[in-house]
Amino acid sequence: MFVSEWMTILPPLLAVIVVLWKKEVILALLVAIFCSELLLILSSQGLQPALTEFSIASVERVIGVFGSPDNTRILTFSMLVGALLGFMRYSGGVTATVEFLIKKGISGTARRARMLPFLTGITIFIESNLSVLMSGIISRGLFDKFNMSRARLAYIIDSTSAPICILILMNGWGAYVLGLVSSYELEQSAVSTLIQTIPLNFYALITIAIVLYTIIADKTHGPMKEAEANPKKALETTDIEIEASKPRFMLIPLFTMSVSMVGFMFWTGNGSFTDGSGSRSVLYATALAALVAYVMMIISGRFTHKKMTEISFKGMNELLPLVVIVLFSLALGASLKELGTGKFIAGIVAGNIPLFLIPALIFVAGGLMSFSTGTSWGTFALLIPIGMPLVIELGLPAPLILSAILGGGIFGDHCSPISDTTAVSAVASGCDLLEHVKTQLPYALTAGGLTVVFYIVAGLVM
Template sequence: MEWYSLLPPIVAVVIVLWKKEVILALLLAIFTSELLLSEFGGGMIFHGAIGTFERIVDIFGSPGNTRILMFSLIIGAVLAYMRHSGGVTAMVEYVISKGLGKNKRQVAFMANFTGMAIFIESNLSVLTAGIVSRGLFDRYKMSRATLAYIIDSSAAPICILVLLNGWGAFVLGLLSNYEFEQSAAEVMWGTILLNFYPIIALMMVWYTAFTGNLHGPLARSQSSAVKEIEQKHEFEPTKARFMFVPLITMVVGMVGFMFWTGDGTLSAGSGSKSVLYATVSACLVAYIMMLSSKRFTHHQLVKIGFNGMGELLPLVTIVLLSLTLGASLKILGTGVYVAQIVGDSLPIFLIAPMLFLAGAFIAFSTGTSWGTFAILIPIGVPLIQELGLPPSFIIAAILGGGVFGDHCSPISDTTAVSAIASGCELLEHVKTQLPYALFGGALTLILYTLYGIAFL
């Protein structure tokens, strides 16, 4: 691996900061990666351009990637049906009438609780929390960026802490390839209290929800959002069931399909299959309910559905290009190179902090925390075995680093879905969440260093 494998993510970050354009940044980063993968010489630019298009095409060769893209489009139709039916507005009125959303604090905690309660799959978690809370946030003139921050910083942290989901099954599968004094499951469960970043991230969300205090770009986003929200037209309220029933269908369907795809074992289920099947089911239920109400014709519903998908097309394009860049960087070896520069000759107490930073950089550069785990766990485990380090402590640093980098990355699929779910622009979400993530990451780094000095 060579230093130049870092160029594509650097290009992506520079273009995003310079032009404030994510799609262009991703395309140029993929092109840079493909240039480096092509043989240097005549026609290199041509081969780099062709390689870029072919890499995008190859993404659809993965069933998991295709399901993610289909889900990201279909959810646009579901959201459109919920809005046009008047169900979202009615649901907001119902929640307020029952005293469940009487003030900003309750609304913020509701978004946080919903994001935490559905810990089966992170994308479903942020999606459900966003759908439930969008109308309430608008009602109390709370910015969509605040909603995006709350649900994004609730979903992934709780998924990596609870581990009774696909995340846990994936980590357990990686750990099962190695011999420890404890079982792989015991090592995994031991990471929970030592996984400092997601714990800090949740605590910051609770602080934000309880006090209502916003800092940095998020505070400015809140002040600029009030006028936009005041001018927004709402669909007339009808019945809350037009939102509630499709939503329940999606959540229950997700659980059911996780069991079904896992042959009766929840943690063994396929997240990509389950979330797609559940979303399609919710879309079908919403369509049937609206058609049965006789307020909409089939042609109107088809138009509403496709318009809803069209609204999400830019974000779906970002998800597609993010997956493409991740695939290209994997072949280029960017993640492995970053892991290797953590290097030898580190003092023992700095190993966990450095693995945390390496995990953060890999996840930030590639947009995938799962890919980060797959790269770093095979590097961290030999360190554990050779130096006699506590397994759960080192694995926790890797897991937390992946989530931290994911929270900072504009090319993470969870970041994009959080923006979709909240109705916030992607760059606005990244910009407003970044200071919180960086503060949590810095505090985590200090804690890992102090823990290493005290106990290693």
């Protein structure tokens, strides 16, 4: 049976409809996976085999996620983070750190408390999920203390981490994009092209500017204003309730994680930071940090091995929904790639259009693809092979086109309810996932709209 190209957008479209209708992300991902696998079988075998095989194919697609070592490391890392969060929380280290910061005046005001996760996100530019987790862990208690909503915290850490990672580029993000671009013969080297995208990545720059505005001016708009007016729901489960011990029970494991992450990047890259494996490094760093936290708590004499085991499983259990979302997101991304959803969307944009509009339309295409698939990295992998040949064939400025691809991927990621980064931000801040999406969306759309205007102007000038 012939499956037309337009039908390839049905799976992500169904996912969005189910999320808006049932408010259930895991169900939406499952429906999208089943739909995508059904279309794949219809296109190759016909109707009768499809009705009997697409369920089995969907299960195999999910199992196939574990066939990639990187995917397995991401899922294992997500579970280990739960244990690490549990160790730091039940040790009293999180509460003690919050009290210390307030006592020393570092975060003695609401504005300073809002600035802390922003500055943490800028400092920890090595890996976006690590940045989000550290910012969220450090700031959750402070936001509760000053009666600010967890939704606001989720917005600050989510809208700081990925833009910073894609601007600084001395991390796994830069290495990944460099690998994708290096295979094309551009006028300048891939490294030079990548560096030149920094001032042209309008979405990342505008997003960071908007985050700073909300922090300094203390202004909230739309659904975020409603969340700020009634933050009681987020305050029901607060880290402040646990008795304070010493800040070192939180700070030493976090320091271990951030420093060892750099070391593991050099180690996995055989001495080269940019050649290092982000998935391996973040897993090893998290495992080491969890081990350090475990040893510290055992040595303190307040915890037994049995109690530590209970705490670790409690922490993992709290993150289990996130792990399932990440698992299904990876499976859906693989299925959509085989189905050709991304290529179809990109093909629509890259049709017969004026040259000066191409950067803006590629940005929009990247946003749609990232929103539909929930992965900015997957969007990079799909759009760079389309954008770079356009650069070569049409003589377009490579840094401008590449920056539009990178910015579009992050834009869609910020808007998508099925993004793993969105899910990690919600978990790290203790905010409901759909509340985070709803409150962040107006800010992301504003930044996205301004970015389109900037790319049209840049297209005319360049």
